[in-house]
Amino acid sequence: MSRTDASGTEAGSPAAVAPVGDDLTVTGYRRGDGRLGVRNHLLVLPARGSASLAAARIAEMVPGAVAVAHDGKGVAEPEEERISRTLLGFATNPNVGAVLVVGVSAGDAWLADALRSAGQRAAFVALAEHRGTLGAIAASTPLAEGLAKELAGEGRSAGELADVVLGLECGGSDALSGITANPGLGVASDLLLSCGGTSILAETPELIGAEEALARRAISPEVAARVRGVILGFESAIRGLGVDVRGAQPSPGNQAGGLTTIEEKALGSAKKGGRAPVTGVVDFAELVGTPGLYVMDTPGHDIEQMVGMVAGGAQVVAFTTGRGTPTGSPIAPCLKISTSTDLYERLAGDIDLDAGGVLTGAESLDELGARILATIAEVCRGRLTASERQGNREFALSRTRYA
């Protein structure tokens, strides 16, 4: 018996076929575990919040290095497992060629040790071994320069779309999100999957209302149950805080953009995942497995979500927006797709692709999807995205419990 999703189209294998003519080759840096990096960053990673300043300063002085800043508390975290999974997943993303961990004392070296155990190149410096922040910056800058130079000397080798894990994201949605950019990205995702690649659909609160449509596409009853469990679980967790999600969303900007209810937003949001079967459900920042479409349990918070998907293995993120946002990831190229030509023109420097042609009839959704996929391949070969050019390197840790 064939099943249908909410839009009435048949679930199952992606209908779209990869277009011929577009250059869909991918190149990158093959890692020891077989994954392909499409960037080769030196990541300067603070082991805890108080080392963030030193990490930022080191990265500023070393071309090719990127730092993240966070408010982690080391092993004293109440959600230590979730936080270390995030940091380890992020720092072992194949886009990272090497890591310099900056800690306060020798006790923070566990993070560098864990990275090495996971097969990552990692060095460690502690503030307390160099009289503090300024001493640690001075002492470790030559070390970071050496690592960065090594990475810069490494060449790209051939990869394929099957190597690609694509993070699907939308932020600052408007009434056109579910009509142009999101379904266009859904076509691109289906095409990627048909080439053996992987996509991650996330932002759980923005899937509330779309749980049945997604569960019906699950490859097994177990996956369907997890889809429902994760989405309804998030809703009840939020309701436990005394907040009615279905009333608190959409955000002020979504409403100004013409969205009326969270269900309307969710059904539009879920279109980023195309029509493919749902292969699996993963926890926040959990590494995705065999190729396919995954649902990751993340907040809708744009940056926490992006960090979760990148920690889960995404080398590239496609981010649709109706209101416009400049954000990006420190280590993964983030491709911005506007829902309208008006936005693309108003925020030209922040947006990479315009999905507005779908509205005027200048482009079909299939054509848009093919163009998005070709651009993703180009980005994977090294083309810089708007957020990379502008140095947008947002990062945030995601916690579920607060005192």
Add this chain to the structure above:
Amino acid sequence: MSLRGFVRPDGTTGARNVVLVLPSVVCSSHVAEQIAGHEAVAIGHPHGCGQVGADAAHAAEVFAGVAAHPNVAGVLVVGLGCETVQGADLAAEIGARGQRVELLTVQGSGGSRTTVECGREVVTMLLAKAAAHRRSDVADAELVVGLDDPAAPFAHALRRLTAGIGGRLVEPEEGSGTLTHAELAARGAQVLVSWCPAGEAPRGFAVCPVVAVAADDDELAAMPDDFDLSGGASPDVVAGEVLDLVRSVFCGEQSASERRGAREFELRRLTRSM
């Protein structure tokens, strides 16, 4: 002996004369940092959206409190446009508290690049106005000291000594744990005192100097550049040293946090992100 500080129109006194570039949301943080450059202070933070209920209200309240702080001479709020903590609402609240405030949004200004260009002009104007402010003599009673951990061994003695000169010590309620530097500042503290447990490094704060007290002499010896003094001596001695240094720092001497350029901003969250 009196202090020297910046007397604000509402009668409060600042220990610093900072021009603040405040993003109302993580999405405009990078733009805010580019606008601030080296002369103004930007608070980069991962908040302002995906927050609900009391958590969103708390974030907006702390942002407004820090921006309206007497150490701040003027503020540029940089919103994105679609965020939960709306830049326009935040700027209105900061203005209502008597602070000089300007507003830009990335979506309303044509994107990142043009927002940075417009923002630089605004900051240049705010810096010029701030430069006209001068320190003057103020009474000891104007001093508000923030202590981030009431479990610090010298807390009681510092409370007593500060009260003795007519000043005020702001600290978390007994048993409620620590308060972030942002919350202490939002309650009016001009100079913060940070007590660091062993193995942890001290942090600075966006708009206030932080006087960092190491747990003991060994901790101080390990990171002498990041700490201001050791908390290893008797509580009365430590409290006396801390208050002396706080007074000097209030009047313009740089604390260790300022010497290394530490301008952190940590917001306490009440509930998970949406």
